[in-house]
Every structure is written in C-alpha cells, then in structure tokens.
Amino acid sequence: MxxxxxxxxxxxxxxxxxxxxxxxxxxxxxxxxxxxxxxxxxxxxxxxxxxxxxxxxxxxxxxxxxxxxxxxxxxxxxxxxxxxxxxxxxxxxxxxxxxxxxxxxxxxxxxxxxxxxxxxxxxxxxxxxxxxxxxxxxxxxxxxxxxxxxxxxxxxxxxxxxxxxxxxxxxxxxxxxxxxxxxxxxxxxxxxxxxxxxxxxxxxxxxxxxxxxxxxxxxxxxxxxxxxxxxxxxxxxxxxxxxxxxxxxxxxxxxxxxxxxxxxxxxxxxxxxxxxxxxxxxxxxxxxxxxxxxxxxxxxxxxxxxxxxxxxxxxxxxxxxxxxxxxxxxxxxxxxxxxxxxxxxxxxxxxxxxxxxxxxxxxxxxxxxxTGDLVVYAATVLVVVFWNLLLGMVVGLVLAFALLLWRVVRVTVSAERLDERRWRVLVDGSFTFLALPKLTAELHKVPAGSDVLVEMTVDFMDHAAYDALRDWAELHRSEGGTVEFVEVGAVRMADAAHGPAARGHSRHLLDEALGPWRRHPGDVDRIVAGVAAYHRSHAHVMRPHLGVLRDGQEPDSLFVTCADSRIVPNVITNSGPGDLFTVRNVGNLIPRDAQDSSMEAALIYALDKLHVRSVVVCGHSGCGAMGALHSELVTGSQLDDWLAHARPSLDRFRLGHPVAAAAAAAGFGTVDQLGMVNVAVQLETLSAHPVVRRGVEERGVVLSGLFFDIASARVIEVTVDGIAEIDGVGRVAQPA
Incomplete structure (x- = not known):
C-alpha cells in the first residue's frame, strides 16, 4: 500500500x-x-x-x-x-x-x-x-x-x-x-x-x-x-x-x-x-x-x-x-x-x-x-484566553515537555517489612543518580542482619545508581544479612557493570521468559540455565498466582495443538498458568470414532470435569506432519499409522476446500494450505463428537481454529469456511 x-x-x-x-x-x-x-x-x-x-x-x-x-x-x-x-x-x-x-x-x-x-x-x-x-x-x-x-x-x-x-x-x-x-x-x-x-x-x-x-x-x-x-x-x-x-x-x-x-x-x-x-x-x-x-x-x-x-x-x-x-x-x-x-x-x-x-x-x-495532563490543558486554555494564542502554545509545550521529563526520570523506591527477619525493597522506574537521596533513605530503614529481597523493575540505570545499590548490598552481607536481587525490568545490573548506561530493550524480557540460552551460549545444561533465570526473574511473580491454583485448576479452554517446539500456546494467546488445558500431538489431530484413547480422555476430562468454555485447534506453518501427509511419505513406522488419521484432511484439500482457496489467495504455500484445511477438518470432527456436542448444546461451548504463521509470528483464525486476520486490538479484520 x-x-x-x-x-x-x-x-x-x-x-x-x-x-x-x-x-x-x-x-x-x-x-x-x-x-x-x-x-x-x-x-x-x-x-x-x-x-x-x-x-x-x-x-x-x-x-x-x-x-x-x-x-x-x-x-x-x-x-x-x-x-x-x-x-x-x-x-x-x-x-x-x-x-x-x-x-x-x-x-x-x-x-x-x-x-x-x-x-x-x-x-x-x-x-x-x-x-x-x-x-x-x-x-x-x-x-x-x-x-x-x-x-x-x-x-x-x-x-x-x-x-x-x-x-x-x-x-x-x-x-x-x-x-x-x-x-x-x-x-x-x-x-x-x-x-x-x-x-x-x-x-x-x-x-x-x-x-x-x-x-x-x-x-x-x-x-x-x-x-x-x-x-x-x-x-x-x-x-x-x-x-x-x-x-x-x-x-x-x-x-x-x-x-x-x-x-x-x-x-x-x-x-x-x-x-x-x-x-x-x-x-x-x-x-x-x-x-x-x-x-x-x-x-x-x-x-x-x-x-x-x-x-x-x-x-x-x-x-x-x-x-x-x-x-x-x-x-x-x-x-x-x-x-x-x-x-x-x-x-x-x-x-x-x-x-x-x-x-x-x-x-x-x-x-x-x-492521563494526568489536566494541568497542561488548563494552563494552555487560560493563557490562550487571557493572553494570546502563540504564548498559550509555548506554555503548553513547555509544560508538556516538563511533565514528560518528570515521568521519564521518575523512580519509585520503597522498603517494607515482610516479617520479623525479611524485608523487601522495591525499585521501579528510571534508576539514576537523582534517586540516590530517596534510595539511601529507604535502605537506611532496613536493619542489619535481615534477609532482603530487592525487586527491580527498571528501564534505565546509570552507574551512580548501580554503584550505590551494589555497595549497600556488599555492606549488608558483610553485616550478616542476605540480599537477593529479582530483576523484572528491561535493564540488568550486569549490563550497568560492563557497559555504558543505556535504556533497556524488551528483548531482555523475552530472553528471560523463552530463551535463557540466548544469553548463556556456553552453558552445557540449558534447562538448568533456564531454571536459574526463572528463579531470578519470574518465580516471585508466579508464586502468588500459583498459590491460588495449588488446590485445583479451572482452565478456560482446551487447547489442541501440534507437538512442534516452535509453538508456545501461552505466548501466542497471551495467557498464563491455569488458563489453558493443553493437549499436544503430531499434526494437532483428533482421531475419529474414539480411535485414540489419550485424546478421548483429554476431551472427556476437559469438558465433563473441568467444564472448559471453549475448545481450540491450532495448526502452524511449516508443519512436518502436513509435509509428510502431502507427499504421502511412507516410513514403515507407527508414524504412518498416526498420520492415517489425517487422511480425511488430505482428501478434502484435494477436492478444493474453501479454506485452501482462501489461504492460497493470502499467499500461503501448498503445505500451509493443507495445514489450515486440517484445522478446519478437526473442527468438524469436534463438532460431531458426542461429548463436545453436548457441551455446545448445554453450556454454549465455543469451537475455534487458529493457525500460527511462524515466519511472521501472526495468528490467523480458521473456520470451516475460510480464514481471517486477527488484528492488534482483538477484533477480526478483513479476510486474509
């Protein structure tokens, strides 16, 4: 365009x-x-x-x-x-x-x-x-x-x-x-x-x-x-x-x-x-x-x-x-x-x-x-009314810039007692030398020998702030106390120690959540490195939420997707622990006529015991199962038996399924077209399943299909009739 x-x-x-x-x-x-x-x-x-x-x-x-x-x-x-x-x-x-x-x-x-x-x-x-x-x-x-x-x-x-x-x-x-x-x-x-x-x-x-x-x-x-x-x-x-x-x-x-x-x-x-x-x-x-x-x-x-x-x-x-x-x-x-x-x-x-x-x-x-800009609005109006328009514009712009500067450099520092021995220090915002008076005042409240958790949600940190916090931590430890740092924000203390001060990037957060190996290329055990990063950055955030879920789960959706490692259901649906009851298999297939006891157990448990309100089938681009199905690859192993459950999807694709036509018009290749048709066929299989049909009729359970395009990181809606884009504000836009 x-x-x-x-x-x-x-x-x-x-x-x-x-x-x-x-x-x-x-x-x-x-x-x-x-x-x-x-x-x-x-x-x-x-x-x-x-x-x-x-x-x-x-x-x-x-x-x-x-x-x-x-x-x-x-x-x-x-x-x-x-x-x-x-x-x-x-x-x-x-x-x-x-x-x-x-x-x-x-x-x-x-x-x-x-x-x-x-x-x-x-x-x-x-x-x-x-x-x-x-x-x-x-x-x-x-x-x-x-x-x-x-x-x-x-x-x-x-x-x-x-x-x-x-x-x-x-x-x-x-x-x-x-x-x-x-x-x-x-x-x-x-x-x-x-x-x-x-x-x-x-x-x-x-x-x-x-x-x-x-x-x-x-x-x-x-x-x-x-x-x-x-x-x-x-x-x-x-x-x-x-x-x-x-x-x-x-x-x-x-x-x-x-x-x-x-x-x-x-x-x-x-x-x-x-x-x-x-x-x-x-x-x-x-x-x-x-x-x-x-x-x-x-x-x-x-x-x-x-x-x-x-x-x-x-x-x-x-x-x-x-x-x-x-x-x-x-x-x-x-x-x-x-x-x-x-x-x-x-x-x-x-x-x-x-x-x-x-x-x-x-x-x-x-x-x-x-938005907290009422002072700027009121001052500009008063100057325009009682002086002149140009002066009003200048006053408004100066006030707006001053307010922006104050918001950018503002930082919240607080120390609070958790129990007799434990304290928590919160640092939130742009952590610069301007925060040092407030930082030292709050740290002075923490008694020697206590156990301190320092939670940092920081998007900028200069060397003066880093040195002050590091020196205090060393002094506190030397007096018999402990200091544990939890860094949630985009800036890490290690970054401040080894380079010039710079505003953090959100990729740090993605690295922490999804790929600790990106920052630890030399680690032999990436799982251990990931667990360490989780404890450092996310465990304290997850703890209260998981504490509520420890006695049971109430997921909103049954999410059936492929076993492919590139699909992370909670990320692409912006959901958290306890939201999705996830079932993964090769090709995101739902065998007909109860031919797979594992899938049958998942459907019965999700719909009759957990009472989920929706069932989602999610395919993805570049699916190996769909590629093998399309080329009719024979391995002589049990993989052939499993892919036989997807044979109806291949037949419907070759007969000219409307989803395939829509996917082709949107520029997707043949294997991805088949992957979308497969999602539509699995939705049809679900709608005919007795347990699912009862949930739809009695509780209004919703069936929906998704397709994750790995190259563009887009999630596309798939129905039995076609496909549609889902835009950034959640509404379904024009057909792709």
Missing part, C-alpha cells in the same frame, strides 16, 4: 460520470456548510465580509488543486479567528493581507523542507487546549455581538463588560441569535431526509426571514458592492517588523497544524483507500492558497476538519468536490450580493458561539484528566 512518502496522490480528476454522480452533490453540501461559516468568521475578526468569501473560493480551488489531499476542504477557520482579529487590530486589514502572504510563504518552506510529520509531534493535549481556548474567546466575543454590541478584543474586557451589555441589549438581535443557537442544537434530532440539510444553512435562512418580519431593529452585515469590487491589494505594515514576523509564524503554524490534523482524520475515515494524503505536498498547496488569498484580500486559509468530514460523508471521491464548492461560492458571491446583505449579524454571532463551544470537547478534558 502506498504512503505519503511513496508517491503523491494523483491529481487527475475522475471521469465526468464520476464527478456528476459523486462529487457534484458532495460539493453542493459543502458549499451550503461553508457559506454561512465563512461570512461569520469574516465578521467576527473585523475583516470585510468579502474576505471570508474570497478565502473559501481560493481555498477550494487553489488548495484543492495543488494540495496533497483528495478530499480535504479548505477555507477560513475558527482556529485562526483570535490571531487574525489581533492582527487586524494591531496592523490593520491591508497589512494583515500582507502577513497572510508571508504565512503562505512559510508554509511552502515547511512543505519543501518535508517536516510535515514533525509538526504532528506537538502534544495532542496542547492542540486540544488551544482549540478549547480559541472556542472560549470566540464565544465571549460573539455574545456581545448577539446582544447588539461590538466585538471586544480582550477576553477579560468581554467578561467584565457582560453586565453592562446586558443592560443595553437589543431585543431583536438577541432573539435572532438565540433562535439560531436553538436550531443548531436541535437540528441533529430532525429525521432524514430533512435532517440532511446543513443546520447552519437552515439557521441563517430562518434568521434572515425573521429579521424581515420582526417589529424591532436588527443589524445586518455590510457588503459594499460585489465580491470582485472588494478585492484589495495587501500593503506593507508601517514598522514593527519583529511583531509582523511573529504574527506570520503564528498563522503559518496554526494553519499547518490544523491542516495536518484534518488530513490524518480524513485518512482514518478512509482506511480502505490506498490514496493517503501527501502531507508535505498538502502544506505546499495550503501555502500557495494563503499567498493567493492574502494577495487579493482574503482571510488566511486552512483545511477545516468539519467541512472535510462533511465532504467525505457526502460521498465525494476526488478533488473535484472541494474545487467545485469554491466555484459555487464564487458564483453566489458575484450574483447574489443582496442575499448576503440581508443576513443579520446576530445570526452569524449565534452560529459562531455554537462553533466556539463545539471546540471545547468534554472527551478531551476527560482524557487529559485520565
């Missing part, structure tokens, strides 16, 4: 039939969503109304044509409202257009330097908090407009001025604004097909009609002449170039981050599509659009997640949709200027209040609280 680094998406548009069938209807839906929002954002920042419409046209046509995304929709965005309003207030509108051109140039540099993936490294909690802060600022500003007042640049002034604004509220504007908010909130409950009409369009149309009949004054937006008459050339600002550069960088960063996050979201919605967004090319397209928009008097442009998702859900298939939506905005702005002039300001204020509030996601707040 191609990625953004393999090749850029194709820019050629689909055939005319595809455009008419899919992209034309989608473009009309996006046009109806973008129109009121773009006008509202222009009014909110204090720019000419035409600036918002120009930005939509340029975003749709230029960014749509040149960008790296197929379905993203670009235009003026609420996330830039605060910054653009501040720029207009500080430098004026013509100079802000020049700043927009500069920001577009920076985005082109971002795209050429291929740093798009790096921008996504910004901590999500900071991005979420920035958007929430922007939403609060928008809502505070637009509340005054909805009540007939003016937009205030300071959030503090907006809060302090609310009582005064309430005392001088304009009833008509307030009524219009509240009606718009009510429609936007309640429209989601309207059944289809009416519910498919965009709520912002319905709200603005209703508000415009009401403004004509209400017996009170309602303020409307101002648009002098047509869209073409509103085109303005940018002007150079008068001094303050450092602040101009800072403003351009801020706009470029925010527009780029929102664009990239939107691209990732759209790609996730289209998981089955091979055409992923070329993120660097997308920044080039956005930069070009911002340069054009600023050059002709438009607002800054970014890809907008809401409109992009709307485009996808509306059925768009290509760039034609986003480009056509820009064309519809252009035609509307040139031909229907009087319609724009009739829209009440309070209607757009109500629309933006809802948009602002929607930027505050309760799910993001819960996530920040759950």
């Amino acid at each position: 191609s990625t953004d680094t393999d090749q850029p998406p194709r820019t050629s548009l689909p055939g005319l039939a595809g455009v008419i069938r899919h992209d034309l209807p989608a473009s009309l839906v996006v046009f109806l969503v973008s129109l009121p929002l773009s006008i509202g954002i222009a009014v909110a920042v204090g720019a000419p109304v035409a600036a918002g419409l120009i930005a939509v046209v340029v975003g749709g046509i230029v960014a749509g044509l040149l960008g790296g995304s197929t379905l993203q929709v670009s235009g003026p965005t609420a996330s830039l409202t605060v910054v653009v309003a501040e720029s207009i207030n500080q430098f004026g509108w013509p100079a802000t257009c020049f700043i927009t051109v500069l920001a577009g140039g920076l985005q082109i540099l971002f795209g050429l330097s291929r740093i798009a993936r790096g921008v996504l490294a910004i901590a999500p909690v900071v991005v979420h908090a920035m958007l929430a802060g922007i939403g609060i600022v928008i809502a505070l500003q637009q509340v005054h407009v909805m009540m007939g007042g003016d937009t205030l640049t300071s959030s503090w002034d907006a809060i302090v001025g609310l009582p005064r604004q309430l005392a001088s509220v304009h009833p008509g504007d307030l009524c219009i604004g509240l009606i718009v908010i009510a429609i936007l909130i309640g429209w989601r409950r309207v059944p289809e097909p009416a519910g498919r009409v965009p709520a912002p369009l319905i709200a603005v149309v209703v508000a415009t009609l009401l403004a004509r009949v209400l017996p009170v004054r309602v303020e409307h937006i101002t648009l002098n002449g047509s869209l073409l008459a509103e085109l303005h050339l940018p002007q150079l600002p008068h001094g303050g170039w450092a602040q101009v550069a800072l403003m351009a960088v801020t706009i470029a960063l925010i527009a780029s981050v929102e664009t990239l996050l939107s691209a990732v979201a759209v790609d996730r919605m289209r998981q089955n599509s091979a055409r992923r967004t070329d993120l660097d090319r997308e920044l080039l397209g956005q930069g070009a659009a911002n340069m054009v928009s600023g050059a002709i008097g438009g607002l800054p442009v970014a890809a907008v997640i809401v409109r992009s998702i709307t485009n996808v859900k509306a059925g768009a298939r290509s760039k034609a949709s986003t480009m056509l939506h820009g064309v519809w905005i252009l035609l509307f702005s040139v031909a229907l200027v009087d319609v724009v002039r009739s829209i009440p300001k309070a209607a757009l204020a109500g629309l933006l209040i809802v948009v602002g509030i929607q930027l505050i996601k309760l799910a993001h707040i819960r996530s920040a609280r759950r």
